Amino acid sequence: MKIHKERIDLESKSQIEFMDMTDQIQEVVDRSGVREGQALIYVPHTTMGIAINHNEPMLLQDFMRVLYKIVPVDAQYSHDLFELRRTSGTADGRSNGHSHCKAILLGNSEVVPVEKGKLLLTERQSIFAVEFDGSRKRDIVVQVTGL
Amino acid sequence: MKIHKERIDLESKSQIEFMDMTDQIQEVVDRSGVREGQALIYVPHTTMGIAINHNEPMLLQDFMRVLYKIVPVDAQYSHDLFELRRTSGTADGRSNGHSHCKAILLGNSEVVPVEKGKLLLTERQSIFAVEFDGSRKRDIVVQVTGL
Amino acid sequence: MKIHKERIDLESKSQIEFMDMTDQIQEVVDRSGVREGQALIYVPHTTMGIAINHNEPMLLQDFMRVLYKIVPVDAQYSHDLFELRRTSGTADGRSNGHSHCKAILLGNSEVVPVEKGKLLLTERQSIFAVEFDGSRKRDIVVQVTGL
Numbered sequence: 001m002k003i004h005k006e007r008i009d010l011e012s013k014s015q016i017e018f019m020d021m022t023d024q025i026q027e028v029v030d031r032s033g034v035r036e037g038q039a040l041i042y043v044p045h046t047t048m049g050i051a052i053n054h055n056e057p058m059l060l061q062d063f064m065r066v067l068y069k070i071v072p073v074d075a076q077y078s079h080d081l082f083e084l085r086r087t088s089g090t091a092d093g094r095s096n097g098h099s100h101c102k103a104i105l106l107g108n109s110e111v112v113p114v115e116k117g118k119l120l121l122t123e124r125q126s127i128f129a130v131e132f133d134g135s136r137k138r139d140i141v142v143q144v145t146g147l
Numbered sequence: 148m149k150i151h152k153e154r155i156d157l158e159s160k161s162q163i164e165f166m167d168m169t170d171q172i173q174e175v176v177d178r179s180g181v182r183e184g185q186a187l188i189y190v191p192h193t194t195m196g197i198a199i200n201h202n203e204p205m206l207l208q209d210f211m212r213v214l215y216k217i218v219p220v221d222a223q224y225s226h227d228l229f230e231l232r233r234t235s236g237t238a239d240g241r242s243n244g245h246s247h248c249k250a251i252l253l254g255n256s257e258v259v260p261v262e263k264g265k266l267l268l269t270e271r272q273s274i275f276a277v278e279f280d281g282s283r284k285r286d287i288v289v290q291v292t293g294l
Numbered sequence: 295m296k297i298h299k300e301r302i303d304l305e306s307k308s309q310i311e312f313m314d315m316t317d318q319i320q321e322v323v324d325r326s327g328v329r330e331g332q333a334l335i336y337v338p339h340t341t342m343g344i345a346i347n348h349n350e351p352m353l354l355q356d357f358m359r360v361l362y363k364i365v366p367v368d369a370q371y372s373h374d375l376f377e378l379r380r381t382s383g384t385a386d387g388r389s390n391g392h393s394h395c396k397a398i399l400l401g402n403s404e405v406v407p408v409e410k411g412k413l414l415l416t417e418r419q420s421i422f423a424v425e426f427d428g429s430r431k432r433d434i435v436v437q438v439t440g441l
Contacts, residue, residue: 001148001295003330003440005407036150038187038290040332040405044416046348052255054193058225059247066218066248071360078352100353101360108346109405111187111256113152113290120288122191141414143332143407145292145439146150148295183297185334185437199402201340205372206394213365213395258334258403260299260437267435269338292439293297 004032005143012134016102018051018060019129021140026119028142035117037146042109044141047099047133049106055126071101099133106130114146151179152290159281163249165198165207166276168287173266175289182264184293189256191288194246194280196253202273218248246280253277261293298326299437306428310396312345312354313423315434320413322436329411331440336403338435341393341427343400349420365395393427400424408440 006028010019021041029039043050053059077097112127113120121127129140153175157166168188176186188197200206224244259274260267268274276287300322304313315335323333335344347353371391406421407414415421423434 001441005330005409036152038292040407042405042407042414044414044419046346046417046419051251052193053247053251056226056229058229059244062224062226062244063248063251066252070217070364077356079350079356082350082352097353097356100347101357104345104347104357105252105360105399107254107401107404110254111189111258111405113187113189113288115152120189120191123193125191125193141407145332147148183299185439198398199340200394200398203373203376205376206391209371209373209391210395210398213399217364252399254401257401258336258405260334260336260435262299267336267338270340272338272340294295 001147002032002034003143003145004034005141007139007141009139010129011137012131015134016064017131017134019131020055020126021129022126025127025142029114029117029119029144032144034114034144034146037114037144039112039114039119040109040143041112041127042141043129045138047096047103048138049103049130050108050110051106051128051130052110052125054124067102071098073098094133096133102132114144148294149179149181150290150292151181152288154286154288156286157276158284159278162281163211164278164281166278167202167273168276169273172274172289176261176264176266176291179291181261181291181293184261184291186259186261186266187256187290188259188274189288190276192285194243194250195285196250196277197255197257198253198275198277199257199272201271214249218245220245241280243280249279261291295441296326296328297437297439298328299435301433301435303433304423305431306425309428310358311425311428313425314349314420315423316420319421319436323408323411323413323438326438328408328438328440331408331438333406333408333413334403334437335406335421336435337423339432341390341397342432343397343424344402344404345400345422345424346404346419348418361396365392367392388427390427396426408438
């Protein structure tokens with residue numbers, strides 16, 4: 001039984017962004033040597049999430065719009081007051097209450113089976129790290145287990 | 148350590164549908180021979196999701212209503228224009244932007260512990276494959292790992 | 295390869311409540327003896343969910359507000375009629391259609407890597423059992439696998 005874990009560094013360029021990590025995650029599976037098993041994709045952050053879907057830019061915009069309707073950026077978030085007090089109003093604080101709420105809705109982990117050394121992705125599935133409070137340097141964790 | 152993976156074929160009958168897969172997933176656990184471990188339930192599609200909850204038809208309708216309020220079918224989705232262009236307006240394309248958005252909200256994987264050879268489900272928990280763009284032939288993947 | 299599973303008993307004090315289980319989950323990891331692997335956190339209930347985020351009370355209120363906007367308590371849920379009939383209007387029934395809907399949105403499982411015997415949590419990540427139909431006695435399941 002193999003357990004192989006790697007961090008993948010990434011850098012978001014805008015406040016909210018779908019970053020397609022599929023190829024890099026497959027490379028971790030390749031390096032793991034696992035042929036049959038599974039890959040855990042995990043986000044060690046509080047304002048990012050994981051999504052698996054079609055990498056079609058117009059669709060990703062549609063989903064952004066859904067999320068922004070549920071969690072508007074221009075609503076009042078108590079957390080933003082907390083951050084403002086914590087940082088005494090300095091530039092360090094971020095008005096990112098909405099980013100946390102979006103991240104909770106997406107969740108921090110997804111598990112994808114590995115079959116004959118390949119991520120079991122069909123049709124047009126891509127695996128995305130979803131930034132909700134960029135731009136920033138970030139990382140995600142991929143852990144591959146199996147035989 | 149055992150790793151046992153099967154696809155379960157299914158066929159949705161309507162556009163949006165909760166399909167209770169609990170018994171068939173338990174049968175995969177039975178065939179795996181795993182007594183202590185876990186079952187990964189994974190959807191290899193971009194317009195289906197996984198949910199675990201009570202199989203009570205009025206409740207499932209309630210949840211549909213919640214999803215339709217968040218992601219209305221009669222809103223405009225840019226992805227539908229993409230599909231229209233891709234297929235040159237032929238019958239092949241689907242106006243399924245809303246289906247993708249709903250699927251992302253539910254997620255593609257859930258992991259359920261296996262205890263003494265049984266899925267650890269209590270109360271009235273059922274495991275559903277949730278169709279958002281039927282009717283279609285589909286499949287889900289169940290991977291059982293453990294001792 | 296170790297597989298170690300424990301139930302953690304808890305008791306919610308209000309109808310909707312974020313319960314920070316991080317320390318107790320780490321104690322299960324400690325008892326498992328696993329140094330490299332992963333922890334599955336699983337909710338065996340239909341009106342509770344799992345979330346991983348910052349334990350900042352004002353942020354948790356923000357997220358509650360988002361959920362209540364999506365799934366209002368004062369809307370009509372067909373499931374509440376089902377419960378009323380099932381219990382013949384006795385005190386046993388709960389108007390908890392909204393609780394089920396919220397639970398489905400959060401999901402029942404999250405998987406967190408374990409590194410050098412510690413849950414891989416960075417920044418301000420806490421793991422919450424999220425009650426949507428309290429107060430009640432509850433439990434969650436933690437299953438640690440690895441070397």
